[in-house]
Amino acid sequence: MASEVTPTSQQQDVWLPLLQSRLDMWRGVASNDDPQDHLRTIDAELGFLENALSFGKRTRNGMMPACNLPAEVLSHIFALARDVWARKHAEGERTYDIGWICVTHVCSFWRNVALGTPSLWTTIDNCFAIPPGLVPLVQERSSSQPLSLTFDRPTSWGLNDRDIPASMDIWMTETFCSRLRSLKLLNISPEQFEIAWPHFTKFMGHLTHLTLSMDDEGGHNAIIPLPDDICFLIQSSSLHELCLEDCLPFWNPFPFCGTLTSLELIRYFAVNGDFRPTFEHLATVLTSLLSLQQLKLRDIIPEDVPGHCTHPIVLPLGFKSMSYVVQDDVSIGLPFLTHLALPPSSASFIHFSDHSSYLSDEAEVLVTAMPIFYRVGGADVQPVELIVDGDQILIGRCERERRRTWTASIPPSTAYDALYSASPPPGETRVRIYSRSRSSNGRPGPQLLLGHHIIAAPLRSLRAIALSWRSMKDMAANDSFTGLDIARGVRRLGMDLPGSGVLSNELRTMLRESYCVFPSLEIIHVHIGHHNEDSPYCLTEDWETVCMEDAMELADLVKDRKEGGAPLQEIVIEKDMANWAVWDVLRRDVQVTLLDF
Template identity: 25%
Template structure:
């Protein structure tokens, strides 16, 4: 921080400036005529104008010494890019002028802070390649495009409010020629049509295209012809939402790596909701496809030998919000060998769910990709293949379903069953009839939400019957809430052994005989739970199957004082429950 100047330190600079000003603004010269005075005044005005210009230069040179203006342009570009991600330009409410609008400049405000920042911002051309067209003043179109020079563009047209003329400026042939990403979403039908009419211009750089409407519509023959005549030779990522599909559109090319299709079933109900007979043939030709998202756009059944999903596919999401489309999941699952997929079914009918679950959780390669971890939630089933979640994720709240994208473990299969119009906190889904369809012989981890335990396993026998094949489970995660039946099942032995006969040193337990770690999450413990827990620990220890670790959520410390007794039998560690994001951040 600069120190205040003393009067003595100001004296010399002041004298210098007074001398300089006197030399440039000489008002002497004696008396003169009107013409002479007018000429002299004109000269002084010129000197004053030039002096004002130099004040700007002086301020600029002064600012260049400040820390923020001494940052390298490359670093400023990184900072501006981060700011751009969170502070977008915005179209504000209409002003008083007829048809005019006010706009917030967002991140571009930094170019008006000082000369060095403006220079750094304007020279970073990549900052000007991501354009939110609707939220920029129409007069700024040419300026915005010129600042990116010839770099590839990412154009977003979202929402209504642009005239056909303005749309044509953004979708002008020279602009489309260097557009790499194009998103046209949430417009009125007329505005959307105006955009579509420009999409048959050459787009040799286009790699990602998104076309989306808030309702499902069928395009007119004119608009359909424009899309049919288009050519996107480099297109890799395609999202189409709300359009009745024409499979002859060139955008459904074999070069696609990512495809997302969505229909809005509310509008589809006006006509017959049906499965897509051409979906499998089209997708089977996409030899580079890596990710496929299908929402209410599902295929008709077909002979398995007729079509095969691309072997490059490693991520599949299929969802049916209408029960009549639920059977469309099976043709996909029958042909899928991908590493990760998510299925959402809007139907609880057992005859519908059974083939879906059978195909979804079937083990294709039990040697290299066995089912390693099973997680059961209120309306979800997750199975991890050839990998288990790291220890940091054991702390994630047990009653919160594992998000499809939140856990970056390859080989996750995630089923969500949600009846339409059911409230999220409604009764749970009885999943016990389907557990025999899940391969359990290689499972090492099982986790269960509290609602799953109470709804599906009313007695010890139900636990044993459901998990009889899961003899290799090493870790169990449960909520410490009315799970006496679980502890009773864990102390039950096979017919050849008596768990409470101390004369026998070996016993084969009927449920999870190789269990090593028990993780207890927050619950509502009772004295019976405490008694059953300690009995379980003592019995397992006495029969050579001692628990290696008991992990206890911190909130349980205030509910019961049983933990000191547990520490006499096994290692007890305590943890604080957290969200998935927090757990991954500490991993």
């Protein structure tokens, strides 16, 4: 819309006489015409003026930079908006806002581009909520492109079983079915699934993605078995991606098609013995899917895992990422990991969350667990990078140039993140163990921290290590820094400055004219630590005063290493600390580099 501007004399000279002449003409003929005819004439004139004004506004909008973008660029921007624009629905009502469709209300050019971009209309996030009258328009505007349809049944929308067949009849026409490539049935009860599924059986051969999410409305909180005919259709299909949530197949015969590249098995409710896979079932599935690239397992844990690994489950060389989530006792999920052999280039997200039983013997469990986590990427490829942050560790199997990304903290994670967020970079394993120890009075104790447990892992191959303030505090409390003496190949260290004084002092300890901890250390990346919301230092802006003692310990470390014949090559400082005077002291003995991590 045009902004308010003061008319120029030239504009007034042009438009005012023209408008005045038309007004004078209306007044002149008013006495001779029938009043109604006169009003209709004036209305016609005003309508013409409104059309002219609308044309002027469109001309003005067409001169805006956003309207001068090529249509293909604007289409790409709209596609990005479609993927991130939140959809809305009124609570208790079956009304639905597609979200991105708001771009069609901006101007005629944007509207024409949006309506003429078929790919914008190929992904529908809830077909149950789309008004029936819009369905033919979706079919028309999506042209002949492949479709991705989701049928989500939130209970707040009040969708009845009797509504499902009518909705299916509208969507599942021959035209739609022939183009359908991705189908998601979400929050469907067994009864509703039984009603809906016959509409989909005729096009299973076209699908490349299928998600089935069951909702047990009976209150049994139990896994729902997939009917035999559905299992057969899945097994004989050409699916590339399959996600089963709170529903599982019978495991005999082999339940999946060999074309799968992505398999997600997710459980929130209890599963009885008939549907819980045995170790042999899972081993057969994972070794038979030769094209598998992505695997996500949530509480799909066999109870009969062999104690010793004689024949590992070797995943294909093209395998890319795994998410492995266990919400029960940590000790239940560990044995299965010992049998997995992933390609070194793959990424893994391992999440254990022990809310109810606590770790009965924290040290014993983690002494076993740490070497297991190290071997997830293959026993033949030793990790070279390790980041330790509270209850998380990040294990890297290749050393990267991380000048601007090397960090001492890991973003917070949940089991939900592990299933639906992007995986760690290739060649890395991210582990989180959320648990609390039990105090002497039976109440939950402090949250488990992994810092002092890392010494149970084989650290000999490490070239880089980073410790957050929580990890350093935990290691200092447990006198664990001396256990790092085995990591003699570490050349790069990342650390939060607050609380790092104990570590800096430990790095100065010598034995037989050699430094005990990290004798090959060359570079230290120093962080302020305020980026972590759990840090007590994030509440103050006077970081220089708070961290001065630790900064002076770092300065003493730099000077001591130089005098001891093992000088550091570089100290990389977070830019938030750029103006601190202490760095001038360090510059006498080492190069100081400022980076915005």
